[in-house]
Amino acid sequence: xxxxxxxxxxxxxxxxxxxxxxxxxxxxxxxxxxxxxxxxxxxxxxxxxxxxxxxxxxxxxxxxxxxxxxxxxxxxxxxxxxxxxxxxxxxxxxxxxxxxxxxxxxxxxxxxxxxxxxxxxxxxxxxxxxxxxxxxxxxxxxxxxxxxxxxxxxxxxxxxxxxxxxxxxxxxxxxxxxxxxxxxxxxxxxxxxxxxxxxx
Amino acid sequence: xxxxxxxxxxxxxxxxxxxxxxxxxxxxxxxxxxxxxxxxxxxxxxxxxxxxxxxxxxxxxxxxxxxxxxxxxxxxxxxxxxxxxxxxxxxxxxxxxxxxxxxxxxxxxxxxxxxxxxxxxxxxxxxxxxxxxxxxxxxxxxxxxxxxxxxxxxxxxxxxxxxxxxxxxxxxxxxxxxxxxxxx
Numbered sequence: 616x617x618x619x620x621x622x623x624x625x626x627x628x629x630x631x632x633x634x635x636x637x638x639x640x641x642x643x644x645x646x647x648x649x650x651x652x653x654x655x656x657x658x659x660x661x662x663x664x665x666x667x668x669x670x671x672x673x674x675x676x677x678x679x680x681x682x683x684x685x686x687x688x689x690x691x692x693x694x695x696x697x698x699x700x701x702x703x704x705x706x707x708x709x710x711x712x713x714x715x716x717x718x719x720x721x722x723x724x725x726x727x728x729x730x731x732x733x734x735x736x737x738x739x740x741x742x743x744x745x746x747x748x749x750x751x752x753x754x755x756x757x758x759x760x761x762x763x764x765x766x767x768x769x770x771x772x773x774x775x776x777x778x779x780x781x782x783x784x785x786x787x788x789x790x791x792x793x794x795x796x797x798x799x800x801x802x803x804x805x806x807x808x809x810x811x812x813x814x815x
Numbered sequence: 816x817x818x819x820x821x822x823x824x825x826x827x828x829x830x831x832x833x834x835x836x837x838x839x840x841x842x843x844x845x846x847x848x849x850x851x852x853x854x855x856x857x858x859x860x861x862x863x864x865x866x867x868x869x870x871x872x873x874x875x876x877x878x879x880x881x882x883x884x885x886x887x888x889x890x891x892x893x894x895x896x897x898x899x900x901x902x903x904x905x906x907x908x909x910x911x912x913x914x915x916x917x918x919x920x921x922x923x924x925x926x927x928x929x930x931x932x933x934x935x936x937x938x939x940x941x942x943x944x945x946x947x948x949x950x951x952x953x954x955x956x957x958x959x960x961x962x963x964x965x966x967x968x969x970x971x972x973x974x975x976x977x978x979x980x981x982x983x984x985x986x987x988x989x990x991x992x993x994x995x996x997x998x999x
Contacts, residue, residue, distance in 0.1 A: 632991040674963040680857040
């Protein structure tokens with residue numbers, strides 16, 4: 616194994632690298648007279664031509680794009696308008712920032728609240744509900760349309776209390792915080808209890 | 816525009832028109848662009864990353880990034896060149912974030928055609944793919960764009976954001992390294 620950058624030479628002194636470029640580019644030999652009479656060069660060129668035939672075969676090899684690509688892309692972009700500031704940023708930062716805003720129209724202008732803000736409000740509030748052990752990962756999702764908001768909360772519940780009662784408390788708290796702090800109308804709160812954990 | 820046998824009208828709209836519509840927020844226009852270009856995006860990602868699942872994710876992310884970044888596309892280069900730039904950068908970032916141990920990837924090429932000669936051919940291509948995947952990212956991107964995608968030096972320079980001289984240098988090193996690995 617030779618180190619990268621090591622200019623390997625053939626027995627006749629010609630650099631292998633030069634022959635590689637000649638074959639890859641389909642160019643005329645830089646030193647035609649020598650090559651025409653040199654068996655080392657000719658053998659190396661033949662070998663490289665075989666390799667480059669493989670490269671071309673690989674280039675012609677049909678690649679089948681998984682159908683999911685188009686589906687997934689279109690699913691994710693609908694509803695996110697292009698933005699001049701989006702390029703260059705990691706997607707993880709861009710997509711949440713492209714989320715939608717709830718709108719409150721007043722007689723003196725419009726108040727827009729990013730749905731991320733609503734997510735944060737609800738998550739903090741729900742985490743404080745007795746019986747909720749944790750509001751997991753992406754625990755809260757919201758969907759906004761104008762001033763109307765749908766909320767979906769996923770929680771881990773403490774073992775013991777009635778789950779429907781717990782869900783109702785979560786529902787009340789999540790709706791209250793968004794209605795009070797953001798002035799929006801909460802049309803529904805779906806609660807998902809992901810797991811129940813025994814408290815010692 | 817063509818009239819087909821059953822009377823349907825097919826209108827072929829060029830990329831530039833679709834790009835303008837997509838820039839104005841027309842997701843359907845973008846869908847046509849995705850259908851047109853997804854194969855090259857996926858192919859480059861697959862050759863750069865070696866793993867179909869990773870290539871699928873990278874392709875999806877690149878296409879979404881393209882949609883989000885459309886207003887920044889001024890149309891100075893072809894849409895395809897711009898798309899190459901996004902997907903190649905995405906792959907280079909992924910490669911940079913990869914731990915060295917992940918470099919050993921399982922290489923597979925689907926069998927097509929005659930099984931007899933194809934088996935040997937497939938083995939040679941698998942060795943070639945492995946050699947390409949062993950190249951450093953910078954060299955790999957230059958080689959993939961030139962030898963597999965057939966881009967010109969100028970186009971590669973635009974995609975990689977470097978000079979034509981730098982492209983030639985990378986390509987030279989990549990080819991030499993490839994020849995060495997396959998001969999070894």
